[in-house]
Amino acid sequence: MILGVLNQKGGVGKTTIAVNIAATLAGEGRRVLLIDADPQGSALAWSSARTRDPLFPVVGMAKPTLHRDLPSLARGYDAVIVDGAPRANDLARAAILACDTVLIPVQPSPYDVWAAQETVELLREARIYKEALAGAFVINRKIGNSAIGRDVTSALEPFAMPVLEPPLCQRVVYAESAAQGLSVAEAAPRGEAAREIAALVAAIVDICERKDAA
Ligand SMILES: Nc1ncnc2c1ncn2[C@@H]1O[C@H](COP(=O)(O)OP(=O)(O)OP(=O)(O)O)[C@@H](O)[C@H]1O
Ligand SMILES: [Mg+2]
Structure with a gap:
């Protein structure tokens, strides 16, 4: 499974989601590698902040030859x-080509829905070379049961790509845990964030297994 968490829009939650998905998969006994494909090096910074034993290696590779x-x-x-970089088109293209499944985090805001177009376009182009490339949206920073949180799913419909369940809510533990180089599951194992990440990982594994069976 090579899973990209990609969106050229900045600050949508790529690193937060990549680190927490990686931690959950490692906790399930999988051998996990996290690639920091962003020159900002946020995933590397996360692992440097960690004082506990590493859950998985993090390797920096922000190169247009990633694929x-x-x-x-x-x-x-x-x-x-x-973990993808914002903005850089060459890095995004290489990251998409390197992956077999791409998750696009989107915040519940019209600006994020409009900006998703750019990454979806790159994904469509990449499918010319990699027909089986799968893509899905993950809604991040949903605020409670807000109307905009519900509307974003219908606003994403024209992209004709699945929206994974559950969405991730806006929760302070995502930043608090990152400051210590921890996953939310380590910082608050019985918390809502750990539960929603575990459910999201189950949905991702399901997509990947169905793809492998096809
Ligand atoms: N579900 C969430 N709840 C609360 N805060 C969040 C959530 N997801 C992300 N954040 C916070 O939002 C900020 C941006 O998140 P993150 O760095 O993961 O985004 P990114 O897409 O990787 O950004 P960049 O494009 O700069 O790489 C961080 O401060 C992070 O802690
Ligand atoms: Mg990032």
């Missing part, structure tokens, strides 16, 4: 998670 370099790096791992 060529990743297969040899990925050998020996059950799951490789790629």
Whole structure:
């Protein structure tokens, strides 16, 4: 499984989601590698902030050749998670081509829905070379049972891509845990954030297994 968490829009939650998905998959006993494909190095900073034993290695590889370099790096791992960079089109294109499944985090705001177009376009282009490339949206920072939280799912319909359940809500534990290089499951194992991440990972594993069976 090579899973990209990608969106050229900045600050949508790529690193937060990548780190927490990686931690949950590692907690389930999978051999996990996290690739920091962002020159900002946020996932590397997360692992440097950590004082506990690492859950998985984090490797920095913000290169437009990622799709060529990743297969040899990925050998020996059950799951490789790629944390993408904002803006850089060449890096985004390489990251999409390196992955077999792409998650696009979107915040419940019209600006995020409009901006998603750019990443969806790159995904469509990449499908010319990689027909089986799967894509799905993840709604991040949903606020309670807000109307905009519900509307965003219908606003994403024209993109004709699945929206994974459950959405991730706006919760302070995502930033608090990151400051210590922890996952939400480590910082608050019985919290709502840990529960929603575990359910999201189950949905992702389901997509990947169905893809493998096809
Ligand atoms: N569900 C959430 N609830 C609360 N805060 C969140 C949530 N998701 C992300 N954040 C916060 O939003 C900010 C941006 O998140 P993050 O760095 O993961 O986004 P990003 O897409 O990786 O950004 P960049 O494009 O700069 O790489 C961070 O401060 C993070 O702690
Ligand atoms: Mg990031």
